[in-house]
Amino acid sequence: MTPNGSFRTKSDTWERAMNLAELNKVAEAMTAPGKGILAADESTGTIKKRFDAISVECTEDNRRDYREMMFRAAEGMKHISGVILYDETIWQKAKDGTPLVDIIKKAGSIPGIKVDEGTKPLPECPGELITVGLDKLADRLTKYYDQSARFAKWRAVIDIGGGIPTATAIHTNTHALARYAALCQAAQIVPIVEPEVLMDGDHDIDRCFEVTTAVLKAQFEELYRQRVALEGIVLKPNMAISGKKNGKRAGVEEVAEKTVRMLKNCVPGAVPGIAFLSGGQSDEEATAHLDTMNKIGNLPWNLTFSYGRALQHAPQKAWSGKSENVAAAQRVFAHRARMNGLAALGQWKQDLEKKAA
Numbered sequence: 001m002t003p004n005g006s007f008r009t010k011s012d013t014w015e016r017a018m019n020l021a022e023l024n025k026v027a028e029a030m031t032a033p034g035k036g037i038l039a040a041d042e043s044t045g046t047i048k049k050r051f052d053a054i055s056v057e058c059t060e061d062n063r064r065d066y067r068e069m070m071f072r073a074a075e076g077m078k079h080i081s082g083v084i085l086y087d088e089t090i091w092q093k094a095k096d097g098t099p100l101v102d103i104i105k106k107a108g109s110i111p112g113i114k115v116d117e118g119t120k121p122l123p124e125c126p127g128e129l130i131t132v133g134l135d136k137l138a139d140r141l142t143k144y145y146d147q148s149a150r151f152a153k154w155r156a157v158i159d160i161g162g163g164i165p166t167a168t169a170i171h172t173n174t175h176a177l178a179r180y181a182a183l184c185q186a187a188q189i190v191p192i193v194e195p196e197v198l199m200d201g202d203h204d205i206d207r208c209f210e211v212t213t214a215v216l217k218a219q220f221e222e223l224y225r226q227r228v229a230l231e232g233i234v235l236k237p238n239m240a241i242s243g244k245k246n247g248k249r250a251g252v253e254e255v256a257e258k259t260v261r262m263l264k265n266c267v268p269g270a271v272p273g274i275a276f277l278s279g280g281q282s283d284e285e286a287t288a289h290l291d292t293m294n295k296i297g298n299l300p301w302n303l304t305f306s307y308g309r310a311l312q313h314a315p316q317k318a319w320s321g322k323s324e325n326v327a328a329a330q331r332v333f334a335h336r337a338r339m340n341g342l343a344a345l346g347q348w349k350q351d352l353e354k355k356a357a
Helices: 011-029 044-053 060-069 099-106 137-146 168-187 205-225 252-266 283-295 309-319 323-343 349-353
Strands: 035-038 080-087 112-115 119-120 129-131 152-160 188-196 273-276 300-307
Touching: 011 080, 011 112, 011 152, 011 273, 011 309, 011 323, 035 099, 035 283, 035 309, 035 323, 044 060, 044 309, 060 099, 060 309, 080 099, 099 112, 129 152, 129 168, 137 273, 137 309, 152 168, 168 188, 168 205, 188 205, 205 252, 252 309, 273 283, 283 300, 283 309, 283 323, 283 349, 300 309, 300 323, 323 349
Parallel strands: 035 080, 035 300, 080 112, 112 152, 152 188, 273 300
Antiparallel strands: 119 129
16 A cells, blocks of 8 residues: 555556665665765865865866776775766766766766755745755756766755754755655665754754754655655765764764664664765764764664765875875875775774874
8 A cells, every 4th residue: 555545556566666676776785884975976166165275276177187086096996885976077077088987887886966956045944944956856867867877865954053943944855855765766766865964053962863863753754755665765864963063072982872873763674774974074083983883783774974075085185186196195085985994894993094094
């Protein structure tokens, strides 16, 4: 029986099962033990800020060269199951004319695509945002599938502050995420469902736990209403963590324990895997939190990473836009990817960070 009380025919069920088997295969590969997702989907505006910090001009060629440097880092890509791309990048070719998606696939990784179009103020909800981009998404997904994308990403943003988040912000954002997820599965693309509760405020870990629990419960209710098959998604949540402006931030053990407890309370076991965002954490902090969660063990889903800055900050500095620095930057990227790969297995040790990358 379907959620609205009607019955599916045998042929309907069979067709969905066949498609779901492929979606599940991709979702499981994306969260395979010891591997995680590289979020290389920064918008042009965001990557310009990163390039400005290392005095590199933000040209199309420089953006391509930087990302190509990572995708060709063979040792680093061993620990990368999938790469989230920006619209510009998925169509780009390397200097030698090879499509970047082909370089990613040759490395044994899965190309993915960011499909949301950013945020806008949510009407009648001061200080809150809604993610946009559902218009014509079905058409865009077909083109991305033809360009080798097998998963997609959509990020909702929930802030914590005085009087927020409101029920309106939680509902509208989780509803949009569920609609996006349903469209992705119809296009045979695995949706990364990313309802991010920001760590920008001065709240403590318990407030983050409370808000994120409410958001995740609302999210899975909306996914159910939109008939999204949980076996064919990857969840990308924030951890239960103190706000960056809180003077008494929770330690690694508390973050790990409360995050695992929060997820067990909210996330059905049918979800193949959970790939955390790093959300403003330092490189090593994000690694330590993931490792400690996996050391807890006895989890119904694979826990891994979907990191952007926590994987890229160090190699960006090492590269600094110079071709002679490519090999050194690739070694730095490989080190961070390996550290997080070990954390995804619960096998990371802090003294490994002290060894040369």
